[in-house]
């Protein structure tokens with residue numbers, strides 16, 4: 352009876368943590384976007400870019416922290432959440448690659464969107480990883496595909512409320528309202544968490560024999 356009460360208390364605690372984590376995602380977005388918007392125009396461009404990158408990082412890290420629920424090792428889970436955030440913030444490196452210089456001024460005034468901002472590219476790559484993960488019975492590869500989706504979608508979704516989502520080679524969606532953007536930031540990790548759980552169930556049922564799934568990350 353005591354252990355039953357204890358496990359129900361722990362479950363409640365975990366649920367509350369997850370709800371707080373979910374709320375933190377749009378809150379971080381609002382804080383990050385507001386800070387950038389109201390920064391003194393004379394303030395260095397470097398600080399603005401750093402704040403922008405940090406916002407992308409936190410949104411992806413919090414999102415992965417919500418998406419992944421089966422991790423047994425807290426430390427590895429933290430490292431993977433940080434890696435997801437880093438992947439999200441490194442995407443903007445394509446601005447520098449496109450202009451061929453490390454000048455912030457040139458990179459931030461690019462007239463078109465560079466390659467890593469194409470949502471189709473990462474979605475197809477992640478989809479392929481997911482299919483292969485089912486075929487080869489690899490939970491690691493499946494989680495990698497969801498990490499890629501979490502990192503890139505949160506980044507593209509945040510950029511998208513100003514410029515739309517770039518579905519290359521078809522074109523771009525129109526920009527959407529700030530409210531839709533915030534709702535999307537909540538719905539996205541919820542959907543991805545459901546998707547990961549659903550596809551994870553398919554992995555142990557794959558036809559590859561003599562291989563047990565390893566739940567590490």
Ligand SMILES: [Zn+2]
Nearest residue numbers: 442443468510
């Ligand atoms: Zn971007």
